[in-house]
Amino acid sequence: MATNKVLVVDDEQSVATTIKAILELDGSDVTAVTSGKEALTQIREHEFDVVLTDLRLDDLDGIEVLHETQKLWPDTVAIMLTGYASLESAVAALRGGAYDYLIKPSDVDELRATIGRALERRRLRQRLVELEQLDRLKTQFLSMASHELRTPLTAVSGFMQIARRRMSRLSGATDVPEPWRAEAQRADATLEMANRQSKKLARLIDELLDVSRLQQGRVEMRLAEVDLADVVREVAERMQILSKGNQIETKIAGTAPIVADRDRIEQVLENLVGNAFKYSPENGRVELSLHASGVNATVSVRDEGIGVAPGEVEKIFGLFYRSPDPRADHVGGLGLGLYISREIVARHHGRLWAERNAGAGTTFHVTLPLAQVRSHEEARTA
Numbered sequence: 080m081a082t083n084k085v086l087v088v089d090d091e092q093s094v095a096t097t098i099k100a101i102l103e104l105d106g107s108d109v110t111a112v113t114s115g116k117e118a119l120t121q122i123r124e125h126e127f128d129v130v131l132t133d134l135r136l137d138d139l140d141g142i143e144v145l146h147e148t149q150k151l152w153p154d155t156v157a158i159m160l161t162g163y164a165s166l167e168s169a170v171a172a173l174r175g176g177a178y179d180y181l182i183k184p185s186d187v188d189e190l191r192a193t194i195g196r197a198l199e200r201r202r203l204r205q206r207l208v209e210l211e212q213l214d215r216l217k218t219q220f221l222s223m224a225s226h227e228l229r230t231p232l233t234a235v236s237g238f239m240q241i242a243r244r245r246m247s248r249l250s251g252a253t254d255v256p257e258p259w260r261a262e263a264q265r266a267d268a269t270l271e272m273a274n275r276q277s278k279k280l281a282r283l284i285d286e287l288l289d290v291s292r293l294q295q296g297r298v299e300m301r302l303a304e305v306d307l308a309d310v311v312r313e314v315a316e317r318m319q320i321l322s323k324g325n326q327i328e329t330k331i332a333g334t335a336p337i338v339a340d341r342d343r344i345e346q347v348l349e350n351l352v353g354n355a356f357k358y359s360p361e362n363g364r365v366e367l368s369l370h371a372s373g374v375n376a377t378v379s380v381r382d383e384g385i386g387v388a389p390g391e392v393e394k395i396f397g398l399f400y401r402s403p404d405p406r407a408d409h410v411g412g413l414g415l416g417l418y419i420s421r422e423i424v425a426r427h428h429g430r431l432w433a434e435r436n437a438g439a440g441t442t443f444h445v446t447l448p449l450a451q452v453r454s455h456e457e458a459r460t461a
């Protein structure tokens with residue numbers, strides 16, 4: 080581990096030397112100076128982890144040492160040394176960005192504990208900066224990679240459509256021998272399979288794109304008044320067609336006008352129903368219900384599937400989270416759908432959460448404010 084570099088500034092030689100000796104015993108590399116001018120020279124030439132300075136120096140104010148440190152080395156932690164008489168200026172120094180202060184004469188343990196805390200704080204601050212930088216890199220990578228993957232995939236899908244059209248022309252042509260037409264039909268069926276797979280790939284890439292756009296705040300919601308009951312009905316019909324055996328039951332009471340980006344709310348509900356299919360037995364029942372009460376409308380998606388463990392009810396909304404349940408092993412996915420859905424719902428001032436059913440399976444609830452409530456709120460806060 081690198082040695083900690085500490086600068087001690089005190090115009091009383093004995094104080095500077097004593098502090099230096101104590102901190103050196105703890106393994107720090109300590110420079111001790113007895114004037115403000117020398118302190119400024121040191122700060123301009125070296126980066127210290129901690130600067131411990133007296134507030135009242137003969138030649139200048141300790142605050143100047145503090146400011147110069149902050150200007151040149153924002154990560155360096157500054158601690159002020161002060162006598163009782165100058166406690167007020169110590170408080171002013173804290174307001175000005177000093178991390179802590181020590182009253183002279185200070186006890187050895189207190190001195191060591193204060194320096195220890197300061198070093199820990201500096202380490203955590205540096206780690207935070209590194210993690211923020213990594214997070215930015217990850218978001219940039221996500222955005223770049225998903226764009227780069229989307230462009231050729233769009234071209235592949237387009238070419239596949241053209242090839243299928245050619246195949247169907249060939250298989251329907253009367254002037255082409257029968258074996259050739261049969262071959263064209265088989266090729267068309269193969270292309271259809273490839274097309275389904277490329278659609279799956281496109282959905283995954285779109286999820287990655289959504290995550291990077293949401294994280295960069297680049298998702299614009301196109302808001303308009305819509306009836307949530309219509310949206311739920313339409314999603315149920317569309318998803319029933321895609322289902323391989325699951326039965327969707329809808330329970331919708333009346334209308335539920337909301338102000339929303341219809342496409343995005345459909346995306347959320349399709350994701351929840353799609354998950355209910357994915358994590359349920361093939362003939363499992365999925366219930367899609369809507370009820371409005373007071374100020375909110377709530378859509379609930381209930382399945383009889385594998386369920387989520389008690390400790391996972393919140394975790395499943397995390398980025399890239401996938402359940403360790405072996406029964407979900409064969410199910411494809413990146414663990415992004417619920418993260419994206421929760422973000423979209425939050426942008427509609429709503430809430431999305433999951434609940435374990437008393438029997439088997441899970442119920443997901445989406446709560447959104449009803450239109451009149453939202454416009455009233457907006458008028459109030461405008």
Ligand code: ADP
Binds near residue numbers: 401402412414
């Ligand atoms: P994906 O399904 O693509 O992995 P999601 O973000 O939609 O990503 O879901 C995250 C995880 O939450 C899934 O991997 C699964 O473990 C769990 N999960 C989601 N929906 C259900 C459900 N209806 N029943 C059981 N587990 C679910």
